[in-house]
Amino acid sequence: MDLLLLIKALVMGLVEGLTEFLPISSTGHLIITGDLLNFLRKDLREVFEIFIQLGAILAVCWEYRHKLIHVAKGISSDVQARRFVFNVILAFIPAAVLGLLLGKSIKAYLFSPMPVASAFVVGGLIILWAERRKHASRVREVDAMTWRDALKVGVAQCFALIPGMSRAGATIIGGLLFGLSRKAATEFSFFLAIPTLTAAALYDLYKHRSAIDADMGGLLAVGFIMSFLSAVLAVRGLLRYISRHDFSAFAWYRIAFGALVLITAYAGVANWSR
Numbered sequence: 001m002d003l004l005l006l007i008k009a010l011v012m013g014l015v016e017g018l019t020e021f022l023p024i025s026s027t028g029h030l031i032i033t034g035d036l037l038n039f040l041r042k043d044l045r046e047v048f049e050i051f052i053q054l055g056a057i058l059a060v061c062w063e064y065r066h067k068l069i070h071v072a073k074g075i076s077s078d079v080q081a082r083r084f085v086f087n088v089i090l091a092f093i094p095a096a097v098l099g100l101l102l103g104k105s106i107k108a109y110l111f112s113p114m115p116v117a118s119a120f121v122v123g124g125l126i127i128l129w130a131e132r133r134k135h136a137s138r139v140r141e142v143d144a145m146t147w148r149d150a151l152k153v154g155v156a157q158c159f160a161l162i163p164g165m166s167r168a169g170a171t172i173i174g175g176l177l178f179g180l181s182r183k184a185a186t187e188f189s190f191f192l193a194i195p196t197l198t199a200a201a202l203y204d205l206y207k208h209r210s211a212i213d214a215d216m217g218g219l220l221a222v223g224f225i226m227s228f229l230s231a232v233l234a235v236r237g238l239l240r241y242i243s244r245h246d247f248s249a250f251a252w253y254r255i256a257f258g259a260l261v262l263i264t265a266y267a268g269v270a271n272w273s274r
Contacts, residue, residue, distance in 0.1 A: 006222055008039045013052050013223035017230025020056040020197075021190060022238060023127060023169030023250045024257075028116040031163060032261060035113050040219075047211045050204045051220050055227030057197050060190045062228075063235050080143055084191075087145055091154030091188075092195045098158050099200065110163050113261055119164025120258025127251035130173045137181040142188050145180070152178045153188060157196065164258070167193065173247065182242045190235065 015033050019026040030049050039045055061068060074081035109115070139145055156174025160167035168189050175185025205212075263269075 005039075005219065008037045009048070009219040009222045010226050011037065012039060012048065013055065013226030014230050016049070016052045016223070017056050017059065017227040017232075018234050020053065020227075020231055021060070021168050021193065021234055023123075023166050023172055023247055024254055025116070025120065025123070025164050025166035025169065026053075026056070028120055028164035028166070031111060031116050032113050043208065043211045044216065047205065047208045047216070048219060048223060050201050050208070052223040052227040053197050053201050055224040056231040057194055057201075059228050059231035059235060060193060063232060064187075064190065083147075084143060087147060087150035087188075088191055088195060090147055091150040091157065091192050092199075094151075094154045095157045095161060095196060096199060099161055102161065106161055106163070114265060116164035117258040117261035117265075119162055120254045121262070123165045123169055124251040124254030124258065127169065127173055127247050127254070130177055131246050131248050131251070133177070135176055136179060137184075138179040139184050140181045142184050142191065145184065145188065149175075149178060149180065150188075153180075153185075153192065157192065166254075167196065169247075169250075182246075183239075186238065186242055 012030065012033060015029050016026055019029045027049075034040075034045050034049070040048060071078075071081045071084055075085060110119075139149060153171050153175050156170050156178075157167060158170075159165050159174075160170040171189040171192055172182075172185045175188060176182065180188065
């Protein structure tokens with residue numbers, strides 16, 4: 001196995017884990033990083049990116065294993081556990097349906113650095129606008145959410161189908177606008193990621209199964225492990241961060257990063273793929 005290729009896989013796994021649950025778009029970062037590193041050909045890169053998402057999902061399952069085990073044990077007898085599961089499933093449905101309907105068109109026209117960079121900037125401006133609004137938190141914890149709260153967050157997640165907008169950003173900022181506390185919005189975004197990313201990953205892996213071979217094994221393993229480890233750090237860090245700060249710093253990062261890609265492209269400094 002080519003050492004340089006393994007290092008690139010390590011970097012891609014690190015990028016996935018650090019960005020998946022932050023409001024800065026993991027998909028956008030992977031598209032731009034993969035393009036910059038010239039990592040694999042397009043079909044193999046897509047398989048790799050899909051697979052390493054499972055490492056990030058496993059990180060959330062690990063961090064919230066006690067909550068998930070409690071829910072699993074109580075689903076037959078605990079009303080609160082059943083409501084939690086129902087809310088997650090309900091929030092999952094809108095983006096799942098829209099993704100099936102528009103997935104091919106989105107990948108054909110928007111999965112390239114320039115549309116992603118533009119979405120970075122637009123998403124950053126939306127976060128700044130949202131943070132300047134007065135927040136009235138009526139839902140302090142995830143378990144206090146109603147089905148209406150969950151459905152609203154699920155509709156907000158549909159915006160994340162645009163690469164560069166960020167699934168975490170759409171659900172967290174959407175949750176804040178709909179009256180969830182920062183903690184409730186962030187944690188529900190984590191939980192909603194489990195069915196959303198798992199379903200998307202398994203579906204795409206099935207579609208691209210012919211591209212998976214033995215030579216990909218080492219790259220997938222490196223990317224998966226790095227994605228898991230870095231996602232654990234990102235989840236823990238984000239929860240600590242939101243206890244004292246808002247999301248404005250992420251917004252400015254998005255704007256600066258997106259603007260950098262756009263400026264270097266139009267100035268001819270970087271030859272981003274179209």
